[in-house]
Amino acid sequence: MRRHSLASGLGTDQRRMLLNAMSYGLLILAIVIVSLPILWMLTVSVRPNLEVMRIPPSWIPAHFTLASYGKILTNPRYIVVFLNTIFISLFVTFLSLFLGALAAYALARFNFMGQRVVLMFLIITQMFPLILLCIPYFRVFVMLGLYDTRTSLIIVYLTFTLPFCILMLRSYFMNISPAMEEAAMVDGCTRMGAIFRILVPVSYPAFIGAGLYAFLLAWNEFLFAMVLVEAWENRVLTMAIYSLMAEFVTDWSGMMAFSMLASLPLVVAFILLQKFMVQGMTAGALTS
Amino acid sequence: MISFRQRYRQELLALSFLWPSLVILVALLVYPLAEVIRLSFYDSNLMTETWAGLANYRRLSGDPLFWQAFWQTVLFTFFSVAFHLVIGLALALLLNMRINSLFQSLARGMLIVPWLLAPTVAGMIWVLMLAPFGVINGMLNGLGLIDAGTTISWLGDPSTALGSVTAMNVWRAFPFFMVMLLAGLQAVPRELYEAAEIDGASLARQFWHITLPQLRGVITTIVLLDSIWTFRAFDPVFVMTGGGPAHASEVLPTVIYFDGFQKLDFGYASAQAVVMFVVLFVVSAFYMRRSMSTAG
Numbered sequence A: 001m002r003r004h005s006l007a008s009g010l011g012t013d014q015r016r017m018l019l020n021a022m023s024y025g026l027l028i029l030a031i032v033i034v035s036l037p038i039l040w041m042l043t044v045s046v047r048p049n050l051e052v053m054r055i056p057p058s059w060i061p062a063h064f065t066l067a068s069y070g071k072i073l074t075n076p077r078y079i080v081v082f083l084n085t086i087f088i089s090l091f092v093t094f095l096s097l098f099l100g101a102l103a104a105y106a107l108a109r110f111n112f113m114g115q116r117v118v119l120m121f122l123i124i125t126q127m128f129p130l131i132l133l134c135i136p137y138f139r140v141f142v143m144l145g146l147y148d149t150r151t152s153l154i155i156v157y158l159t160f161t162l163p164f165c166i167l168m169l170r171s172y173f174m175n176i177s178p179a180m181e182e183a184a185m186v187d188g189c190t191r192m193g194a195i196f197r198i199l200v201p202v203s204y205p206a207f208i209g210a211g212l213y214a215f216l217l218a219w220n221e222f223l224f225a226m227v228l229v230e231a232w233e234n235r236v237l238t239m240a241i242y243s244l245m246a247e248f249v250t251d252w253s254g255m256m257a258f259s260m261l262a263s264l265p266l267v268v269a270f271i272l273l274q275k276f277m278v279q280g281m282t283a284g285a286l287t288s
Numbered sequence B: 001m002i003s004f005r006q007r008y009r010q011e012l013l014a015l016s017f018l019w020p021s022l023v024i025l026v027a028l029l030v031y032p033l034a035e036v037i038r039l040s041f042y043d044s045n046l047m048t049e050t051w052a053g054l055a056n057y058r059r060l061s062g063d064p065l066f067w068q069a070f071w072q073t074v075l076f077t078f079f080s081v082a083f084h085l086v087i088g089l090a091l092a093l094l095l096n097m098r099i100n101s102l103f104q105s106l107a108r109g110m111l112i113v114p115w116l117l118a119p120t121v122a123g124m125i126w127v128l129m130l131a132p133f134g135v136i137n138g139m140l141n142g143l144g145l146i147d148a149g150t151t152i153s154w155l156g157d158p159s160t161a162l163g164s165v166t167a168m169n170v171w172r173a174f175p176f177f178m179v180m181l182l183a184g185l186q187a188v189p190r191e192l193y194e195a196a197e198i199d200g201a202s203l204a205r206q207f208w209h210i211t212l213p214q215l216r217g218v219i220t221t222i223v224l225l226d227s228i229w230t231f232r233a234f235d236p237v238f239v240m241t242g243g244g245p246a247h248a249s250e251v252l253p254t255v256i257y258f259d260g261f262q263k264l265d266f267g268y269a270s271a272q273a274v275v276m277f278v279v280l281f282v283v284s285a286f287y288m289r290r291s292m293s294t295a296g
Helices: A012-045 A067-073 A076-109 A115-125 A130-144 A150-174 A179-186 A191-202 A204-220 A223-228 A237-247 A252-272 A274-286 B009-039 B055-061 B064-095 B101-116 B119-130 B135-142 B161-186 B190-198 B203-231 B235-240 B252-262 B266-295
Strands: B042-044 B049-051
Touching: A012 A252, A012 B064, A012 B101, A012 B119, A067 A076, A067 A252, A076 A115, A076 A150, A076 A191, A076 A204, A076 A237, A076 A252, A076 B009, A115 A150, A115 B009, A115 B266, A130 A150, A130 A223, A130 B009, A130 B252, A130 B266, A150 A204, A150 A223, A150 B009, A179 A191, A191 A204, A204 A252, A204 A274, A223 A237, A223 B252, A237 A252, A237 B119, A237 B235, A252 A274, A252 B101, A252 B119, A274 B101, B009 B042, B009 B266, B042 B266, B055 B266, B064 B101, B064 B161, B064 B203, B064 B252, B101 B161, B119 B135, B119 B161, B119 B235, B161 B203, B161 B235, B190 B203, B203 B266, B235 B252, B252 B266
Parallel strands: none
Antiparallel strands: B042 B049
């Protein structure tokens, strides 16, 4: 019996206990290693900048101070950047979910000529090199007078949030029986009414999952934000952080406080809604 | 006689819901692609355009910087994806052990955090940590792995720059693999393992003969997706090294960016972008075949 077992001296239960103890140990080790850069960001953000370049570096700040956070939160220049990012990400998310729900409904509920072509197109859009798109976007937005506006960012962020939302909502809709919508339409509800009063509410996990992912992509985008926006009052967080690196050359404490504040909203949202996010990631990548 | 409206009822209904998204996506993706292909045959800055035929492509084929960036992109992609897979799979297997479910979701939550950070933020943290005065040199000194007092300029040395950017990218994006593979593992029927255990199969054999074959579909999909995403990634390299020193960490997106937006040589940048698109398209074709056969 159990000729192949690694620890044949031990019983099955003992072996399992040993394995479990090892899993806990290795996972805790992994968490520590993976969290080091995040802890470093935190610890640098709460020390005076003079301490940052001290050799050897220390994990515990000699002087604890929240001055860097105060400096950022009281400066209207930085507040504007936060508000821009929140506004643009929310707008893009809601637009993608609204348009995505309509398109996903069509793809899930009707059987029509060209359906496969549309699906193929949606999958291919996720493969586009964004740097390729930058060239024509820049030229067209300059021509249209949309260069250096927040509107331009809202428009171009749809290139990656919209296809993703359509595909994910479609796969969720396909698992919901159309019976309820049909019954509502027999009772005199319009098709739009049936979608927004019946299908959308029962699909809320997919909307939260897709919405969070779209929000994350928009919040973290950098290339378009750099190419299409110039003036400080139109900038978003990622671009502001990048330009601060040059400006602040030595103020690492301020940079890390800024990075903490820029990351915090996403981390909190995702920890609270972990379940939906995992569903979203899984469904988004597998699309089927 | 069936009227047009009746004959194409499904198509018309579908179109009435699809058109806003389709119009937006065609305008944002199909038109720009056509425009870039057109531009690649021109000599163009912002103001002027003159027909150049294949000159941009001829220039590209003999441009050592383009090919250096091309191979560096391949290396960056290969090592990023390989480490994402190994680390992601190892952690997914650990999370899938019979451990306390509260600890499991706590551990998963903490391990996901790097993936939530903007590549810009993640890159910035690593720039600070990799600096000569940074904590990575500090830790290596402390552990005696490098001589006390010496410092390595990880991002300033051509031999370590690309590797350092890759390390950051491995750290930032492995959680995607971990989450996807954990979902895959949880879908493997428990009975398969129970049967194997009754037959006395060791854990290693169970892994090779049950776990891996069951995960094959998920692994293929995420490896293809991640290869595409990493191949086109701009932010990590641009933020951490700007492609330097001496182009040692240059990748295709950064080369195209500098030619297009610093030198305003849009024709040449477009030609390089078209080549990059073709490469991505070939990889995508494999991904498409997978997705379409399951999405149907």
